[in-house]
Amino acid sequence: MRRFKKLEFIAGILLTGTMVLLVMFSGLLFPDGGEAMDLSARLARPGVDWAHILGTDPIGRDVLARVIVGGRISLLVGVFSVTGAMVVGTIMGLVAGYYGKFWDTILMRWADVQLALPFILVAMTFTAILGADLWNLIVFMAISQWVQYARVVRGSVLTLRDREFVQSARSFGVRDWNILLHHLLPNVFGPVLILVTLNVANNILLESSLTFLGLGIDPIIPSWGGMLADGRSYMQTAWWISVFPGLAIMATVLGLNLLGDWLRDFLDPTAKV
């Protein structure tokens, strides 16, 4: 069991770390930002030309460069939107679960209202008012997804707040924020981390569907989601356009999932044997 955990950690670090490093140094590796096109080298097969080792897309842009540079947008959107949603949602859930009554009613009804709104409609309204750009997209995803975290956290806090260790802390006169931070937060973090690792993948794909609807970012700027959309109708004739960004998403998400799993066990106060 221990050994498996260790393997999980190593594999997670390797996958995620390689991706993050490649993406961080993509500016040095590909100074053109993956935007240089060459119509005469359109749809080149992978492995034929050393200049385009992973082939080219329908506009003759290098797939390798676009996969690596595209990670910038995808990781940025995935990580920041999820972090935002997690922070907001966890705070809301802690407050609602711990204080109960008034705060619980207000925050959870607000959450209900937000869950009842159709996502795409709100997305269209939001981008129509603020304009479609990367940071608006991230903010929008964060404020539309905090509800999931708030519900999970609130549920756990409801069962935890009457447990002996919380009550004893309270009887010693520990302040509320201290109880929230040191006694409740570590105990609810497991399920939150699982949500986070699942949602990063989800949001990378969500960015692509919003881009596809014209609510996302400029298709010239490479992103994994955008590349999937570009390659969709070439699946049977030029598989490499969509398969490589797909693999990049897979590797990143798998790495994050492994890391998340390991991190949950590492942080779980009851699992330290």
Add this chain to the structure above:
Amino acid sequence: MKFRNRLLAACAATAFIWPMAARAAGTLTLAQVQDPASYDPIDTFLLAWGQIGTSIFDGLVQRGADMQLKPALATSWEMLDNNMRIRFKLRDGVTFQNGEKFDADAVKFTFDRLLGPDGAKGPQQSNYTAISAVNVIDPLMVDIVLKRPDPVMLTKLAGYGAVIVPPKYLSRVGHAEFAIHPIGTGSFKVVDYQPKVSITLDAYPAYWGGAPKLDHVIFRFIAEPDTEVAELQAGRIDIAINVPISLTGTIAKDPKLFVASVPGPTVTVLRFNTANGVTKDERVRKAMIMGVDRTAIIKSILQGNGTEVASFQGSLSFGYDPAQKPLPFDPAKARALLKEAGIAAGTPVQIDFRGNDATFREVAQATAGYLSAIGLKAGVKPYEQNLFTNDIIPNGKTAEMFQFGWGGWTFDYDNTAYLMYHSGEHWNPYDKDPALDKMLEDQRSITDRDTREKALQAIAHYVADHTLELPLYNINTIYGVNKRVKNLTPPADNRFLLNDVTVE
């Protein structure tokens, strides 16, 4: 009890496989992107209507696959009173698909309805306002009297608003019912219509042009091109209409299928925002045109399925000038022009386009690549289709350039030019040029064919000289067809004539 259950199950299974069985008996299945929703000819200007309506209805004249006019419900016609009156001799013994008799009264009823309050509710009436009255001479002869000469009137009588509708049936069922259960004199009649799913037509054996060879024609509505092509590969449809270029490779490598690419009416241009921003300057617009290698775009992205244009019309269009040449691709000259206009390197420009147009998505990105190469910072922005056509363009909310595709089925440059360039027109949010307005208005009353052609050519030159748009290409209409379909002439104007088509 058990036996009964089994019987029920067997019935259910048969019902399920029925569509496959029906195919064997001479059924042709076509798929198109859009359901026109109303089949009443006065209601629509959609190509999607023309694809289906051509089989249900006939006009007084018909345009063949060769784009030439020929007799249909009228057997002959002559121009009288200095082109102000057209006398039609009608075909005898024609019946509508419900058995109602076709005669001069049906013709009068059709045009009275089109030009009256009913027609005013739809978009077709405006095409026919040159008609002042339809006079019945005898049951097989009518006169169409014009208020002003209209050189394209005969072509316009070959379809859309001018197809003949049955007076008795229509008066009895009313407009709303007619829109979903239309009756015409065409070779196929509607037997089943499921909104947004399919419309099924059966052969009309008493058709005046001879009974059709097919028994059934089914049009299915499939919004997603990838799904459409997957259905074609699976053999569940025989003809996929309007296939994006990116999927032609998939069709071509399937031994059961072939790609039919025919020159079509649709011309695609990038129009400029001539009222605001950097593109207000004619030199900047000229630089942007010269900076984009349109030949390379057609050769690579369109895979040769298109031809370069110098104006907003293809070579089939009346008003096309073969001598007119587009501005050459010359990046050095383009950079010089930008410098002369005082445009700093890295000035942002943006191309707006219809997000669901897979082919143009690539063209837009390639164009932006060329513009970046001459020192602009070009971006592209996809819009949702309805938002783009109902708000962004007509209300003048576009960026520096926006995609515009137009294909007048009449193949007359007037249809495009007037709507695009005349001040105050719905599709013209930016240009206001009294000189151009006058040219556009004047050509409408010229009856002499050659003089009018010169006038239209002059307009095309004027527009090119003032760089109102970046002309891209006249794109072919591309069909994916199953090889079991025989005797099909893929139509340039999207209007399928299915009477002689057979399936194996």
